[in-house]
Amino acid sequence: MRLQRFLARAGVASRRGSEDLMTAGRVTVNGAPATELGTKVTVGVDRVAVDGKTVALDQGAVYLMLHKPAGYLTTMADPQGRPCVASLVPREQYPGLFPVGRLDKDTTGLLLFTTDGDLGNILLHPSHHVAKRYLALVDGTVRDAELEPLRAGITLDDGPCQPAPCRILDHSEEACLWPDTASAEARGRAGTATGVEVILHEGRKNQVKRMLGAIGHPVLLLHRDRMGPLELGDLARGSWRMLTPEEVDALKRVSSVASDPAYARDALRKDHA
Numbered sequence: 001m002r003l004q005r006f007l008a009r010a011g012v013a014s015r016r017g018s019e020d021l022m023t024a025g026r027v028t029v030n031g032a033p034a035t036e037l038g039t040k041v042t043v044g045v046d047r048v049a050v051d052g053k054t055v056a057l058d059q060g061a062v063y064l065m066l067h068k069p070a071g072y073l074t075t076m077a078d079p080q081g082r083p084c085v086a087s088l089v090p091r092e093q094y095p096g097l098f099p100v101g102r103l104d105k106d107t108t109g110l111l112l113f114t115t116d117g118d119l120g121n122i123l124l125h126p127s128h129h130v131a132k133r134y135l136a137l138v139d140g141t142v143r144d145a146e147l148e149p150l151r152a153g154i155t156l157d158d159g160p161c162q163p164a165p166c167r168i169l170d171h172s173e174e175a176c177l178w179p180d181t182a183s184a185e186a187r188g189r190a191g192t193a194t195g196v197e198v199i200l201h202e203g204r205k206n207q208v209k210r211m212l213g214a215i216g217h218p219v220l221l222l223h224r225d226r227m228g229p230l231e232l233g234d235l236a237r238g239s240w241r242m243l244t245p246e247e248v249d250a251l252k253r254v255s256s257v258a259s260d261p262a263y264a265r266d267a268l269r270k271d272h273a
């Protein structure tokens with residue numbers, strides 16, 4: 001979109017007035033002055049500012065996923081200045097962006113962000129049933145039978161967990177997931193390690209780590225690659241992307257059924273079957 005059209009649509013000035021602002025050197029795109037009247041911008045990607053103030057089009061709600069790297073807190077601000085996910089997403093273009101749920105500092109993977117408070121609240125509500133897939137590398141050699149308590153619904157210190165489908169990953173899945181040297185070191189420290197998949201419909205604090213710790217296999221590395229209809233795919237670590245319209249529709253569909261009490265009861269019955 002031409003910059004003067006963008007400015008006019010954002011309500012900064014008329015098309016002509018916007019051109020005047022540009023030629024006066026008061027408009028920047030990604031920090032660089034944009035005085036050329038032919039300048040084009042990509043909505044949602046380029047950062048446009050007038051007199052240093054960011055200008056955004058009212059584009060409705062925004063939905064994006066981040067591939068969270070290890071070492072970042074899931075918060076939009078940390079008073080102690082530690083690295084947090086806010087620095088990895090376009091928060092200035094989209095004021096009000098917030099993470100839906102949280103991953104621990106050392107957990108990697110799919111983290112959903114939105115400016116849609118209603119959808120966020122539904123997905124965060126304890127009664128929702130959006131399945132999340134976690135892949136854990138745990139200390140020791142795990143036998144399938146050891147996962148039975150998790151499948152049945154293990155009780156932790158804050159109460160019983162819902163039954164969680166889980167399985168041991170095969171070696172090729174494990175190698176794809178944790179190919180880097182940091183993982184090799186974690187594995188080396190542990191002596192033996194096993195990859196385990198856990199599907200959760202809940203979101204209690206440190207839940208996967210506590211569940212696997214409770215069966216005697218502390219988590220070395222933890223990654224989330226699916227959340228409801230969303231899949232991380234090959235999104236690079238530390239990168240974000242907008243959800244496609246199809247993904248947003250699918251998310252809205254699951255959240256509308258998840259907030260329906262009849263669905264929640266039905267899903268519970270299925271979980272316990």
Ligand code: URA
Binds near residue numbers: 102209
């Ligand atoms: N469970 C955990 O233990 N940690 C996470 O980050 C997510 C789920």
